[in-house]
Amino acid sequence: MKDSLRKTILNKREALSSNFVDSNSKLIIKTLFESDFYKDAHNVMLFVSFRNEVNTYEIIQDLFLKNKRVFVPLTNPKTKELSVCEIKDYHNDLELGHFGVLEPKKEALRLVSPTILDLIIVPGLVFDERGYRIGYGAGYYDRFLSGLPQVTTVSLAFEMQMVESVPNDDYDIPVKYIITEKRFIKASKE
Secondary structure, X not given: OHHHHHHHHHHHXXXXXXXXXXXXXXXXXXXXXXXXXHHHOOEEEEOOOOOOOOOOHHHHHHHHHOOOEEEEEEXXXXXXXXXXXXXXXXXXXEEEOHHHOEEEOHHHOOEEOHHHOOXXXXXXXXXXXXXXXXXXXXXXXXXXXXXXXXOEEEEEOOHHHEOOOOOOOOOOOOOOEEEXXXXXXXXXOO
């Protein structure tokens, strides 16, 4: 069921026009910027967008302008774990890494403990109003988030990525908020 949903939504998202992605990313980002949890956060971890995800470049630039600390994930395909790396310059600190995603360059690694994070912007493909998500299938974020229950988590998604119910297991960790171009959702497990 998860694989089928993942494939269906990924195909639909891949078919979105760049105009749709750009204009709706701006609406989603505007709502994020207005949220108290974003305004109050000092140490923010987020993914570097690719393949028609909500564009996170503007968020990274905004965080730099506001003198907030910016962290991105570094994946370890062998252990399927995420490390938290601070970046100080989008263009100089990142290079193409695993899965075709921009990741910190080896010479720019600034690893930190995830416990310093105030806010994590979590990627995904499929979401429901309870905060459950389907990612790309490796479980990186569920393992990572399981040790950080106190950190505010939010996912940014296009409305077409929302479904009535995401199948979930005991190890799946829901996000606390989801922002689409149409809604701000405070997730509830019910």
